[in-house]
Structures are given as C-alpha cells and as structure tokens.
Amino acid sequence: MSSSQYNNSNKRNIDPRKLAVLLELMKEAEGKSVDQVLPLILSANKKLQSQNLGFTNDDGEILLELLTKNMPPQKKAQMKMLLNMMSNKK
DSSP states (O other), rough: OOHHHHHHHHHHSSSSEEHHHHHEHHHHTTTOHHHHHHHHHHHHHHHHHHOOOOOOOHHHHHHHHHSSTTHHHHHHHHHHHHHHHHHTOO
C-alpha cells in the first residue's frame, strides 16, 4: 500500500491533521532503517500529541506494513514493538 492508497482508503475515517502527520512520516521514513525511523516516529508522535491526537492501533498496523515492507523479520519485530508502545499511549 502506498501513501496515496492509504490516503484514498482511510481519509474518511481519520482527522485531516493526523493524516498529514502520518503521510509526512511515511514519506520521510521510506527506505530508512529502524534506527533512522525511530526519531521520525517520535517526532510525529509529539506533533500528534500537541494537537491532542495520537496513534491508534489501526494507524500502527498501517504504518508497520508500510515502514517494514523491505525489512528483515527481526527489524520488523522491533518496529512492531515500537509502534505498539506508541499506539497504547494514545
């Protein structure tokens, strides 16, 4: 799923401010390692929190799929754990 597919399939169900932050995160994170993505996710989470928003479990699943599509299983597991922690904080 590309960011445009995410945008098209989910824009009815998501706050436009959150959508903008998530799409920016996906664009910035493309092709980066877990270590490089971590600060981007933290920054995106801070932006969302400043607007009284947060990552939901659905957001985390979509981000996990998009951000880890080319990662080895161990890195995918690390990213999943990180996104799960972030979505539970909402």
